[in-house]
Amino acid sequence: MSRKVLTGSYFVHGDWACAEGALAAGCKFYAAYPITPASEIAERMAVRLPQVGGAFIQFEDELGAMAAVVGASYAGKKAMTATSGPGFSLMQENIGLAIMTEAPCVVVDVMRGAPSTGQPTKAGQGEMMQVRWGSHGDYEIISLVPSSVQETFDLTVEAFNRSERYRIPTFVMVDGILGHMYERIEIPEPEEIDIVNRKKPTQTPEEYLPFKADEDLIPPMANFGDGYHFYSTGLTHDERGYPDMSIEVQDKLIRRLSDKIRRNEEKIIRIEEVDVEDAEILVVAYGIPSRSALKAVEQARAEGIRAGLLRLITAWPFPTRILEDLSSQLDAVIMLEMNYGQLVREVERAVKPTPVTFLPKLGEEPHKPDEILTAIRRCSG
Amino acid sequence: MARYEVRIAGFGGQGVVTAGYVLGQSACLFDGKNATMTQSYGPEARGGACRSEAVISDTAIDFPKVVKPGLLVAMSQEAYLLYHEDVKEGGTIILDEDLVSPSEEKKNIKYYKIPATRTAEALGNRIVANVVMLGSVVSLTRMVSEEAMKKAVEARWPRFSELNLKALKKGMALGRQLLEKE
Numbered sequence: 001m002s003r004k005v006l007t008g009s010y011f012v013h014g015d016w017a018c019a020e021g022a023l024a025a026g027c028k029f030y031a032a033y034p035i036t037p038a039s040e041i042a043e044r045m046a047v048r049l050p051q052v053g054g055a056f057i058q059f060e061d062e063l064g065a066m067a068a069v070v071g072a073s074y075a076g077k078k079a080m081t082a083t084s085g086p087g088f089s090l091m092q093e094n095i096g097l098a099i100m101t102e103a104p105c106v107v108v109d110v111m112r113g114a115p116s117t118g119q120p121t122k123a124g125q126g127e128m129m130q131v132r133w134g135s136h137g138d139y140e141i142i143s144l145v146p147s148s149v150q151e152t153f154d155l156t157v158e159a160f161n162r163s164e165r166y167r168i169p170t171f172v173m174v175d176g177i178l179g180h181m182y183e184r185i186e187i188p189e190p191e192e193i194d195i196v197n198r199k200k201p202t203q204t205p206e207e208y209l210p211f212k213a214d215e216d217l218i219p220p221m222a223n224f225g226d227g228y229h230f231y232s233t234g235l236t237h238d239e240r241g242y243p244d245m246s247i248e249v250q251d252k253l254i255r256r257l258s259d260k261i262r263r264n265e266e267k268i269i270r271i272e273e274v275d276v277e278d279a280e281i282l283v284v285a286y287g288i289p290s291r292s293a294l295k296a297v298e299q300a301r302a303e304g305i306r307a308g309l310l311r312l313i314t315a316w317p318f319p320t321r322i323l324e325d326l327s328s329q330l331d332a333v334i335m336l337e338m339n340y341g342q343l344v345r346e347v348e349r350a351v352k353p354t355p356v357t358f359l360p361k362l363g364e365e366p367h368k369p370d371e372i373l374t375a376i377r378r379c380s381g
Numbered sequence: 382m383a384r385y386e387v388r389i390a391g392f393g394g395q396g397v398v399t400a401g402y403v404l405g406q407s408a409c410l411f412d413g414k415n416a417t418m419t420q421s422y423g424p425e426a427r428g429g430a431c432r433s434e435a436v437i438s439d440t441a442i443d444f445p446k447v448v449k450p451g452l453l454v455a456m457s458q459e460a461y462l463l464y465h466e467d468v469k470e471g472g473t474i475i476l477d478e479d480l481v482s483p484s485e486e487k488k489n490i491k492y493y494k495i496p497a498t499r500t501a502e503a504l505g506n507r508i509v510a511n512v513v514m515l516g517s518v519v520s521l522t523r524m525v526s527e528e529a530m531k532k533a534v535e536a537r538w539p540r541f542s543e544l545n546l547k548a549l550k551k552g553m554a555l556g557r558q559l560l561e562k563e
Contacts (some may be wrong), residue, residue, distance in 0.1 A: 011406040011416070121422055181445060182402055182418035184409045288445065295443040364421065369444050 002051035005190040014152040014178040015082075017185050017248055018108055019048065021156030022080050024193050027106070028054040029072035029079040031065035033087060034095045036120040037176045038110035041082040062087040066094035066107070073103035076185060076223030078160055082108035084176075088127055088134070089149035095169055096135030099257065100316035101232045102167040102211070102219065104198055109181040111338075115361060123176030125287055125338040131171050132316050138254050142268055143171035143316040145286040149183035152297060155313070161196035162268065166260055173315060175287040175338060177366060202227060211253075212224040212239040217260035261317060270313035271322060275301060276373060279308025282326065282380045284347050285336040286312035288366045291338055296372035305380045315343060323350035330354045332379035336367050384438045385524055386447040389447055389514075390464055391456025391480075394427035396511030400454070401433025403515060403533045404525065408437040410536075411529035417445035430459060452522060454514055455481050456497070465490075475517055477510065493559050500551050509548035512515060516552020521560065527553065 005024045010016075019041050022030075030049055032042040037086065042058070049056040055072075059065040065081045072079035083091060088109045098105055113119025114126035127134075131143045142162050146152040156172055163170035201208045201220040205228045213219045219239075222228030231241035236253055238244045275297060276282065285293040290311040302309035310326075312319070333356045335344040344358045357375055361367055387404065391397045398420045405418035417436045423429035430549045434447040455461035455476040459482065468474055470489045478494035486492050495517045501510040512534060519530050530549065551556040 009410060011402075011409045011418075047537075121424060177446075180420055182405050183445070184415065237500075291443045291445060298422060298443075366444075366446065368448060370448075 002048070004052045005187060005193065007187050007189050009046055009183055010185050010187070012149060012185060013040065013180050014146070014149050015110065015180065016044055017149045017153040018046035018082065018156045018172065018174065018188060021153040022038040022160065023048055024153070024187070024190070025050060025157040025160035026078045026195060026197075027080050027160065027294075028077040029055070029069070030056045031068040031072070031079065031081045032056065032058040033062045033065045033081075033083065034058070034268065035084045035087045037112055037179045038084045038087075040179070041108060041110070054211045062090035063094065066091040067097075069105045069107070070094055070098045070101070070103045073098070073105045074101075074230070076226070076277070077300040078104070078164070080106040080108065080160075082371045084112045084120075085111050085114040085124075085127055088130065092130075092134040096137065096139075097234045098169045098241070099135065099139045099141065100234050102221070102257070103169070104167050104221075105169050106156070106163055107169055107171050108156070108174060110174045110176055112176045115142065118148065120270050123288075123338060123366075124362070125173070125175050125342070127173065128339065129314055129343040131173060138258060140258045141169055141171060141316055142166065142261065142314065143173050145173045145312055145315045147287050147290045147311065149178070149181065150185045152178060153178045153185055153187065157193060157195075161194065164196045165199045165218075166264070167198065167221060168261065173287075177288045181288075205229065209239040210241045211237060213224065213256060213260075217256050217263065252300065265317045268314060269317055269319050269322070271319050272311040272313060274309040274311070276308035276310060276326065280306040280329065280331045281334065281376055282308050282310055282330050282332075282336045283336065283372065283376070284310045284312070284323075286315060286343070287338070289336040289338060289361065292369045293372055295369035296376060298312075299369065299373050300376045300380075303377075305376060307376050307380075312343070318343070318346045320346065320350045324351055325346060327351040332357065334359060334372065334375050334379065336372065338366060384436060384442070385452070386450045387435045387437070387452045387454070387518075387524070388432060388447050388450040388464055388467070389435075389454040389456070390430075390432040390460030392427070393422055393425055393429045393431040395431070395456045396508065397431045397456060398422065398433045399506045399537070400515055401435050403512075403530075403537050404518065405435045405437070406536065406559040407529040408435075411532045412525050414439055415442050417442050419446050425486035430463070431466075433462065434546050452518070452524070454518065456510070456514070457481065473522060475514065475521060477514070483557075489556055493517065495552070495559075497552070498544070500555065501548060504544065504551065506544065509545055512545050512548040513552035513555070514520070516549040516554075517556035517559075520553045520556030
């Protein structure tokens with residue numbers, strides 16, 4: 001049997017790094033439905049999962065794939081799937097089921113040109129609001145946005161850890177450039193990788209209530225087949241997991257599902273700040289465009305302009321408070337996205353009344369450092 | 382070498398993306414530099430416009446794509462016409478002389494004409510035209526070491542290393558011959 005963690009240096013693409021990150025985190029089940037530019041994740045998992053004692057199944061469509069991920073999670077496995085825009089839309093219903101039944105799982109969206117079939121072989125960042133609100137109802141999710149091949153590995157591990165800790169679907173949002181971009185990664189020794197596993201019941205099977213939360217608002221999770229009574233439904237349910245249509249149960253459940261994330265926002269949110277301390281002009285970016293931004297901020301600093309970069313590592317929960325706190329020192333904010341205006345709305349809300357310049361990019365090419373530098377100069381002049 | 386930007390362009394099926402990958406890998410894993418490789422292609426498996434871009438640098442690479450290539454490798458007329466204007470002053474264009482006829486040659490650009498596909502056919506398989514090109518890239522630009530490129534070719538084609546190493550050697554020799562003529 002081959003190694004689970006392939007410690008060493010590699011020149012590989014983001015999709016490969018994502019697959020290896022999942023395996024390092026302990027993923028044992030992959031539900032596949034191929035789609036450009038995410039197919040290479042499935043390809044890699046199809047080879048690797050059987051080598052490490054896992055299972056890979058290709059499904060009839062993305063609805064089936066996502067349903068299988070939820071089932072594998074109930075059975076106690078770390079489970080994932082990866083897709084792109086059109087498939088992500090099809091998965092939304094069963095993502096809602098995973099949220100409602102608190103099934104830890106990881107969904108990777110390698111984002112291409114959208115909407116609809118869009119531009120399959122071109123890159124975008126078009127699902128940044130869909131990942132937050134794509135399924136119906138009130139809920140919170142966690143989504144991570146890597147900006148390098150190394151970070152795609154690291155954040156896929158992190159995504160599994162967070163999904164296990166909070167019993168929530170966690171999303172890795174990779175722009176299509178990064179998915180197919182080759183770069184060096186270093187995979188550490190297995191013992192250097194932190195792994196989180198879901199909380200198991202300490203009660204006897206007779207005492208166990210599958211949806212009775214501890215003080216941290218997260219219920220311990222028994223595996224299907226371990227002898228614990230585990231009733232699961234997408235209907236609003238009580239602590240036993242039985243459907244309950246009362247106002248009280250709906251109110252309590254929906255609050256808890258959101259609050260288990262909201263209360264931990266400070267622990268969950270991750271950003272990278274470069275030259276932010278004394279910045280008057282702040283560039284906010286994520287994914288590949290954040291690398292152009294880094295270059296532009298460096299150049300602006302060399303010209304004596306007080307520019308800084310705030311790079312999102314978690315897109316959701318959104319770092320609203322961090323931006324609110326910064327807004328008083330800022331003269332201007334520049335937001336970069338490879339879409340026509342999504343997370344920029346969150347930025348505008350947070351930094352009000354600081355003016356926000358939005359630089360959209362549509363159709364493959366990310367922002368060039370010069371374009372961002374020009375925008376920074378305009379804001380400072 | 383602060384930052385070297387390379388664009389390799391042609392049709393799908395010519396090994397354009399693979400060439401970018403092997404170039405990036407040779408720099409990154411065997412020469413100890415930093416490298417990124419990005420790719421752009423259409424929905425067709427073969428025949429559509431296709432390009433790969435490698436950035437090679439001694440320092441960390443922020444922007445991973447090519448802005449102004451220092452080197453363009455053109456494997457089709459269409460690719461040449463589309464990208465030759467982007468090459469920076471003092472830059473280099475290496476082209477497959479049987480597939481590309483340059484319109485006018487600019488003063489500040491070096492042009493090298495390599496019979497890559499013909500050479501590959503003479504070696505027995507036109508599929509290695511991309512490796513012939515890589516060989517000439519190594520001897521004409523010295524962007525990566527010969528040793529690193531050999532290792533990268535062996536790593537990419539463990540089962541077909543003999544043919545590919547032959548193609549690489551031939552490409553290096555073709556490049557050297559052009560340099561001697563200068």
